[in-house]
Amino acid sequence: MLNNTSTEQISFLLLVLFSFFVPFLVQLIIVRGLGRYKEKSLRQKGAIISILIGFFPIGLLFIIWFLLFATWGWMDFIWSGFYLFLVYLLLAYVYFHIFNMSETARRIRILAEGHQAGRIVKDEMIQNYPEEQMIAIRIDRLIALGEIKLEGERHLVDRGQLLIPARLVFAFRKILFPHERESDL
């Protein structure tokens, strides 16, 4: 037989494990069930919204867990809630990257197309996926996310929330690969 402490710990562990799947399940409901955020330009926004909505079921389940199983005091409630919040946040971040890879990664596109076609013909792929198209797709995404805006023929920074992550990514890239040329960074 399990004692009370073990029951509350195991149920908490199950809650943490369940939180792994919450962003995906919420996105499944929103995109597949409700048919929202299916358009190309809105898909990334849909993933972010799914992650944010995911906080509600997780919070609700955590309160239910506390009322049904927990025998600890309020401080433990706060600490276990904080733990769950951080783990969910990290996993949600991982999930967003996985979704982003499926949406925007050139490597995944090459693999998926190669797998579907049963072969990879490099020249054919370059022809079907020219660099101008790669850049145009990215510009469209940045405009849809409100990061940049188009004024006449010129692109300008709009909200610019990606500027900080961009600086961090390229700063870290310089640390890891100090010998790369400036143009490659």
Next chain:
Amino acid sequence: MVHILIWRFKKPPREMMWLVVIFILLPGIIYFGIVLSSLFSSSRQSCFAHPDIINRILTFIWHSALSSAYIMTYPPIQAGCPSLKIMLAIYSSRTAGMTIKDIERIFPEDTLFSDRFDDLIEDGLISWKYDAWGITGTGRLLARIFLTYRRLLKLPIGEG
């Protein structure tokens, strides 16, 4: 720090695999050893009833979540995410802004596709076989996972 030290010394092939080994697999083996030793030392309670074991599993989950977040940040760092590069270039242009042609010029010619193609070769996801490029077993598995994921969401495969 571990990542920087090893990568500065020698960047390994199949980088993502090595990051998983260094940050998740090796610590996982250590955690597993600790949990096992707790199991052998606890004779009074059944294995899952031991509070220490659950706490250690929760600690490992925390460690894995943190490591996974770090590992998932690596592909844009390694590949030099073009969207972020565009953002920085437009920001540098200040109020003048950039036309499509200006933006195209920030990428060295023929690198956007070829560099990623070379990465796939280096990561062992595609290989040259019988006079043609083919997807390896790992590459096929990865492609299937992403295709299934997109199918579940009823979305076409991303445009890259």
